[in-house]
Every structure is written in C-alpha cells, then in structure tokens.
Amino acid sequence: MNNEAQRVLDVIGASWAESTKELYGTGLLVFHVYCDIHDVPDAQWAPISRNLLAAFLASCAGALSGSTISNYAAALRAWHVLHGLTWSINELEYKALLEGATRLAPTSSKRPKRSPFTAAILENFKEAMNLEDPRDAAIFACLVSSFYCIARLGEFTVPAISRFDPAKHISRAGLIVTRNHNNLPVMKFSIPSTKTSSDGEEVHCAPHEPPSSTDPRNAIETHFRINHDEPHANLFSWRHPSGTMRPLSKKEVIKRIDTIAKAYPNLPDLKGHSLRIGGTLHYLLNGVPFDVVKTMGRWSSESFTLYLRHHALSVHTPPRALSLAQGSQRARPDSFGSSFWPGKPSVFRPIT
Numbered sequence: 001m002n003n004e005a006q007r008v009l010d011v012i013g014a015s016w017a018e019s020t021k022e023l024y025g026t027g028l029l030v031f032h033v034y035c036d037i038h039d040v041p042d043a044q045w046a047p048i049s050r051n052l053l054a055a056f057l058a059s060c061a062g063a064l065s066g067s068t069i070s071n072y073a074a075a076l077r078a079w080h081v082l083h084g085l086t087w088s089i090n091e092l093e094y095k096a097l098l099e100g101a102t103r104l105a106p107t108s109s110k111r112p113k114r115s116p117f118t119a120a121i122l123e124n125f126k127e128a129m130n131l132e133d134p135r136d137a138a139i140f141a142c143l144v145s146s147f148y149c150i151a152r153l154g155e156f157t158v159p160a161i162s163r164f165d166p167a168k169h170i171s172r173a174g175l176i177v178t179r180n181h182n183n184l185p186v187m188k189f190s191i192p193s194t195k196t197s198s199d200g201e202e203v204h205c206a207p208h209e210p211p212s213s214t215d216p217r218n219a220i221e222t223h224f225r226i227n228h229d230e231p232h233a234n235l236f237s238w239r240h241p242s243g244t245m246r247p248l249s250k251k252e253v254i255k256r257i258d259t260i261a262k263a264y265p266n267l268p269d270l271k272g273h274s275l276r277i278g279g280t281l282h283y284l285l286n287g288v289p290f291d292v293v294k295t296m297g298r299w300s301s302e303s304f305t306l307y308l309r310h311h312a313l314s315v316h317t318p319p320r321a322l323s324l325a326q327g328s329q330r331a332r333p334d335s336f337g338s339s340f341w342p343g344k345p346s347v348f349r350p351i352t
Contacts, residue, residue: 024071024078024079026071027073027075028075028079030060031045031072034056040052046080047080047085047088048076048080049088050089050093053076053089053097054093054097057069057097057098057101058097061104062104065102066098069101069102073098115268115269116274116278117143117274117277117278118282119147119212119214121268121278122144122147122214123213124260125260126213128263132226133226134239134240135252137219137226138248139238139256141216141220141223142236145187145189145216145219146279147214147278147279148205148214148279149189149203149204149279150279150280150283150296151203151275151279152194152195153250153254153276154272155203156170156235157247157248157250157252158248158249158250159250160251161246161247161249164234168192168193169192169193170191170234171232172224172230172231172232172234172235173231173232174190174191175187175190176190177207177217185209186205186206187204187207188203189235191203201298204296226239229245233245233247234247250272253272254272257271257272257274258270276297280293280297
C-alpha cells in the first residue's frame with residue numbers, strides 16, 4: 001500500500017475512538033473465524049453478500065447478546081467504509097436481522113439493570129473511605145465530579161496507568177472555575193477528546209453553597225492538597241505508596257466501588273456507569289427540566305428518551321419531577337438551575 005492510500009485509511013480510521021476500534025477488531029476476528037470454520041473463500045468476505053451476513057449473524061443469535069451482535073455487524077460495516085468497499089445490504093433487512101438477534105439473545109447475556117448512585121450513597125462512600133489516603137482522596141473526588149457533571153467515568157480516568165495522554169485525557173489544567181450569568185461559581189472541566197467527539201467536550205457542575213459532604217469543589221481541593229502534581233498531569237493523579245504519581249485508571253475506581261459496595265450489605269450493586277445514571281436522576285428528581293439535564297449529559301434526543309425508560313423508574317419519582325416529565329415547566333427552580341448551569345463565563349479562575 002502506498003503512502004497516500006495509507007494516509008486515507010489513517011484519516012478515516014481516526015473518526016472512531018480507540019475503544020470503538022478495539023471493539024470492532026473483536027467483531028472482525030469473530031467473523032474471520034466464522035469464515036474459516038465454514039470454508040468461505042476469502043474473495044467472498046468483502047464486499048459481503050446478504051446471505052453471508054445473514055448466516056453470520058444467525059450463527060451468533062441465541063448465543064450472544066443483541067448489543068454484541070450489533071457491534072459485530074457495525075464492525076463489518078465500518079470495515080467496508082474504511083476500505084472503500086460497497087455495502088449493499090438492504091437497510092430494512094439489516095435492521096430486521098439485528099432486531100431478531102436481540103430477541104433471541106439468551107437471558108444469561110443480559111446484564112441486570114444498573115443501580116444508580118445517589119447523593120446519599122456518595123455520603124456513605126465518603127464515610128467508608130479515608131480521604132487522607134492519596135488513592136481514596138483521588139477516587140472520591142473523581143466519583144463526585146463524575147456524578148454532578150453527569151460524565152462518563154472513562155472521561156475522568158485513563159484506561160491504564162501507562163496510557164495517559166494529555167491530548168486525550170483531562171489534566172489539572174483542564175479544570176477552571178468560572179461564573180455564570182448570575183455570577184454564581186461553576187466548575188468547568190475541559191476534556192480533550194471523548195467517545196463522541198474527537199475535538200473534546202466540556203462538562204460542568206457547581207460547588208455546593210453552603211458546602212455539603214459531597215461538594216465536588218471541596219473533594220477536589222482535598223485531593224489536590226494531598227496529591228500535588230504538575231498542571232499537565234492527569235486531573236486525578238494520585239501518589240502511590242512507592243512515592244510515584246499515577247494517573248487514576250478506570251479499573252482502580254471500579255475496584256474501589258466494588259470493595260465498598262460488597263462491604264456494606266445495604267448498598268446496591270454499583271458499577272461505574274451508575275454514576276452517570278445517578279447524576280441524571282439526581283437533577284431530574286430535584287426538578288431540573290428535562291431539556292437542561294439532556295444538555296448537561298450531552299444526550300441526543302433518542303438516546304435520552306431510551307435512557308429514561310430504562311432507568312427513571314428505578315427510584316421513587318416525586319410529583320414535581322412527574323409534572324416535568326409530562327411537559328410542565330412550572331416547577332423550574334431558577335435558584336437551583338442557575339447554581340449549576342454555566343451561562344456566559346465572566347470570571348475565570350483556576351483551582352490551585
């Protein structure tokens with residue numbers, strides 16, 4: 001392959017996040033194994049025919065989850081796009097195949113509904129943690145920031161301690177305190193690259209006034225006091241017992257969540273994504289309008305609606321939130337909304 005052709009592949013490939021490419025790689029591997037087992041000639045692998053795609057997806061149905069099969073199909077489609085091959089599969093039939101595979105998915109492949117974090121659960125975590133310990137201080141700051149920003153845990157952590165990249169992962173310099181149109185403080189986190197935007201995104205939350213036990217600003221200031229590091233370092237880097245500073249990995253946070261959740265029988269089964277679920281519900285149940293929460297969480301309309309269908313009934317919904325769900329704006333509490341919604345920044349001040 002000449003340099004120009006390789007450059008085209010590199011540019012197209014850059015449109016997918018690294019985690020997506022890894023996932024697609026798994027799908028392609030499974031497809032290649034299927035073709036080898038069934039003696040499918042190499043020339044028939046791509047462009048893929050309707051019959052071969054249907055046979056491959058049918059072989060997965062009943063054994064794998066619908067989302068896994070959808071990812072495998074998406075991987076094949078991306079492979080065609082990457083190499084400029086014709087994807088001649090009828091869209092209606094393609095959709096029907098995926099829907100059928102989802103319905104045939106075994107019960108064992110379906111993950112139980114994740115329980116959401118709540119402010120009260122975060123308080124329980126704080127009591128169970130030692131915030132003078134470097135790792136716990138970093139993890140707690142990460143937890144409350146993810147929760148109140150409705151951020152993905154992976155946006156505030158790194159996939160592995162050796163893979164921190166300031167061009168992709170948030171650094172300490174990426175956090176500033178600004179003020180909204182009501183001159184109230186807002187914490188702005190600038191993430192260089194996200195799963196949905198290679199150009200990066202901003203997420204926001206507000207310091208609690210007066211400070212609460214889960215105040216994100218207090219948690220981060222405690223973390224910075226204990227874990228001194230350079231501005232270009234990972235936002236939640238922490239001092240390892242060996243004396244070296246380490247970026248905070250997603251695995252480290254999930255491990256700590258599991259340890260605490262298992263140690264306290266009254267706590268539900270919590271996962272990393274429980275923070276995003278919990279943050280969304282926290283604002284909705286406090287009367288913040290759907291459109292504001294949707295913007296904070298950076299949801300598309302369709303995904304936000306599906307998300308609520310799956311999770312909104314997992315906690316008690318008070319009458320005020322129900323009125324909002326039915327389209328009423330009467331309950332919009334300007335004093336609450338303005339305390340976290342950024343508006344136009346007027347004063348920028350780094351947290352030190």
